[in-house]
Amino acid sequence: MNITVEHEPAPTEPVAVMRLEGELDQSNYLHVINKARELRDAGTRQLVLDLADLNYMGSSGIFALRSIAIILGGDEPPSPDDGWGAIHELGNRSADEVKRVKLLSPQPAVDRVLERTGMKRYFETFTDRAAAIAAF
């Protein structure tokens, strides 16, 4: 999977657009989280995840989404190495930070994963890049 990042000006503060190309699974979801951490450390607090070229997302991608939102909120998510307790604890965090992440153009299969796992209610989804950026 390839990850590319662009920075865009926005009404409130700058927005990073992270484009994921390929397939997101257990082998690479931590790379996505680490990339978000790098952006946060460089000052990013708002992120658009461009999923137009993401052909597959496993359930590990859901963990990545929640982790990214927590990271952009200035906190640290639990490590998956901490086991099931960490995974469960993730759900206990405030849902406010999810507003820091917008989703752009998920493909149908990825969209179904977001829908079936109940994530679409929390992560705003757009089909237009400019609209996603302006939504912050």
Added chain:
Amino acid sequence: MAYVAPQGLLILASPLSEIDEPLAYQGGTSVLRIEAAVDDLATVRQFIREQARKAGAGSREVADIVQAVDESVSNSIIHGYRGSAGTVDIEAARDGSTFVVRVRDQAPPFDPTTVPLPDVNLPLEQRHLGGLGVLLTRELTDSMTYEYTRRGNELTLRKKLNTAGGGSDVEHHSRT
């Protein structure tokens, strides 16, 4: 390393071993063996994609089957083997109008059909995120059955082809 067998043929892996009693359905069975490593998941998805298409699955059916198998194999690797060496066998065959996939491993006994599923309707801060892989597997297949035999954990997934809807039918068997 992964090995793909043409339909109907057993494969030999190194060290020498056999996949005994593969699925035996009309049209033969294709088998993939991978090491228990997440880097092989892409190979699994591509294998299932190809087999499902050959069996006549439509694009959405293919996507559903690929998701379910990926989640199941991921669970074998991550929660079954937990970093230990091992292999996962993925067998695929068409049985009438049903596409059948069996995931087999030699990790400690674990029945995914008994995993409590998260309530996706709860507010986010009240939700546990564990169990999403099993949730997706159940929702995207028509049947998910488990057995523990002398050959290890065996999870069989069935997806009806060219039909709409489909509930989830869970059975649980355990024998040694």
